[in-house]
Amino acid sequence: DAGITQSPRHKVTETGTPVTLRCHQTENHRYMYWYRQDPGHGLRLIHYSYGVKDTDKGEVSDGYSVSRSKTEDFLLTLESATSSQTSVYFCAIKRGEGEETQYFGPGTRLLVL
């Protein structure tokens, strides 16, 4: 158990509304990641963070922003949700420079109507 929680676990929202997903970790890990998972596409990296206020884009970052104001929290924001952002969102952490393994949170299921 890597001590990762995500909230909310399920959300239904309407097109055009802002949505923020939260990833919280209890073990002070430096690296945090947001992925989305869709059928046929697998896990795709949205954004990741390598420290407080340090973030970088992944392969599918359009329409998403992130913030990390403290080590334990990594927020993913959909500024104006679209139906194409309906997906399962997973947060992950990497324990350190010499440790390559990623550990995942339980996921958030988002439905944009």
Added chain:
Amino acid sequence: RKEVEQDPGPFNVPEGATVAFNCTYSNSASQSFFWYRQDCRKEPKLLMSVYSSGNEDGRFTAQLNRASQYISLLIRDSKLSDSATYLCAVNPVPSFNKFYFGSGTKLNVKP
């Protein structure tokens, strides 16, 4: 071209069978490789890392073939509980902290 590709399956095998999956990667400089297991509606969980010399953990064996740019996962004596989707992941260089995942191979082990 995708960074990582997998046969989506499903692979339907009887209990006790041996089954193997491959995963190809496009970046020849890739350094780190992993197999994850994902149960339905759950998060991926690390199954094993893949080292240059191969890696074995009980009934599971992972191999790396750098010349052909693929990794493999072999499951011997399949159990019903092995039914899941198996994802491969690659951490290519120079994007040291970014991981690319395949779309997964679904395994169904039947009684």
